[in-house]
Amino acid sequence: MNKPIQLQDGDKVLISRTDKLGDLVLALPFIESFKTRYPNVKVDVIASLYASPILEHNDSINKILRVQNDQLFTNNLYRKDLLQKIVKEKYKIVIVLYPERQISRLYYKAEIPLRIGTAGRFHSIFFNTRLLHSRKKNIKHESKYNLDFMSFFKDGVVETIPKVYLTDKDIASAKKILQNAGIKDDFIVLHPGSGGSAEVWSSKRFIQLYKKLEKQGKGVVVSGSDKEGDLFDTLSNTMGFPDLNKITGNTDLRSLAAVLSLAKVVVANSTGPLHLAVAVGTKTVGLYPSKKSMSPTRWGPLGKGHIVLQPKVECLCAKGKCNCMEKIEPDEVVKSILKILSE
Numbered sequence: 631m632n633k634p635i636q637l638q639d640g641d642k643v644l645i646s647r648t649d650k651l652g653d654l655v656l657a658l659p660f661i662e663s664f665k666t667r668y669p670n671v672k673v674d675v676i677a678s679l680y681a682s683p684i685l686e687h688n689d690s691i692n693k694i695l696r697v698q699n700d701q702l703f704t705n706n707l708y709r710k711d712l713l714q715k716i717v718k719e720k721y722k723i724v725i726v727l728y729p730e731r732q733i734s735r736l737y738y739k740a741e742i743p744l745r746i747g748t749a750g751r752f753h754s755i756f757f758n759t760r761l762l763h764s765r766k767k768n769i770k771h772e773s774k775y776n777l778d779f780m781s782f783f784k785d786g787v788v789e790t791i792p793k794v795y796l797t798d799k800d801i802a803s804a805k806k807i808l809q810n811a812g813i814k815d816d817f818i819v820l821h822p823g824s825g826g827s828a829e830v831w832s833s834k835r836f837i838q839l840y841k842k843l844e845k846q847g848k849g850v851v852v853s854g855s856d857k858e859g860d861l862f863d864t865l866s867n868t869m870g871f872p873d874l875n876k877i878t879g880n881t882d883l884r885s886l887a888a889v890l891s892l893a894k895v896v897v898a899n900s901t902g903p904l905h906l907a908v909a910v911g912t913k914t915v916g917l918y919p920s921k922k923s924m925s926p927t928r929w930g931p932l933g934k935g936h937i938v939l940q941p942k943v944e945c946l947c948a949k950g951k952c953n954c955m956e957k958i959e960p961d962e963v964v965k966s967i968l969k970i971l972s973e
Contacts, residue, residue, distance in 0.1 A: 651902030804888030
């Protein structure tokens with residue numbers, strides 16, 4: 631655009647990112663950059679019900695709208711109710727960072743005057759202002775693809791690192807969870823789970839890593855869901871390593887964020903909690919496949935001091951049928967952890 635979109639004090643803007651946790655974390659730099667440039671505009675954010683707690687206590691955000699995606703996709707009454715909530719807010723602009731079809735259609739039906747989204751999709755028809763870019767080539771970071779939308783607005787500060795803001799209550803909850811798990815001193819978090827969007831380093835490898843760190847006298851705790859904890863228990867028992875320290879199933883999203891903030895290092899696959907750790911200021915070791923579509927160029931941890939490990943062979947396997955990640959050796963991960971700790 632030749633001329634920036636004009637906004638007045640008190641105008642209401644909706645920023646939309648309704649997909650997964652990591653995607654929402656990587657939208658935070660855009661949200662804060664926008665608010666920094668327009669401090670007197672009311673910025674609301676619409677996000678998935680699961681991921682939305684990370685937006686709480688963020689002074690850049692006026693209001694959080696929460697979407698149950700399973701209902702959005704299947705329940706017509708739910709869509710009608712959500713539409714009325716959006717209409718009631720009288721937004722001047724919606725910026726659709728992730729153009730899912732159903733939610734994009736609602737913005738069109740709500741008759742929001744300016745609807746900004748990407749071009750090149752069938753449902754781009756629901757937008758009246760379109761950004762010409764394609765993410766398929768994976769040539770830059772997802773956060774930068776989000777920040778491309780700032781080209782419609784006036785120049786100003788660009789925030790580059792996501793931030794999640796914790797409360798004293800969040801920290802106290804995390805300390806209690808860790809105490810119940812037997813963690814008292816400095817510790818490392820291992821998060822073996824994944825949202826299914828990338829190939830993963832297996833739980834078997836994470837157990838091997840756990841034992842190597844334990845032999846070096848490091849405090850270690852495993853995080854994840856209750857279901858992931860049960861699977862981890864079954865495998866660790868089979869391998870002859872029962873009773874590993876775990877907090878699986880004991881955290882909600884904010885208490886997990888607080889646990890990650892207290893850790894010295896977080897080790898995880900390419901998944902939301904890895905980016906959540908970055909957003910609360912903890913250094914990470916990220917385990918990534920050697921596939922362009924899952925590249926750390928686009929999905930890696932933001933900022934300095936993090937370490938990314940990948941198999942030293944190019945992965946040409948079909949998704950879900952890959953053992954290439956197992957070529958990352960636990961000793962290599964230990965070395966990376968120690969390097970971060972030494973710095």
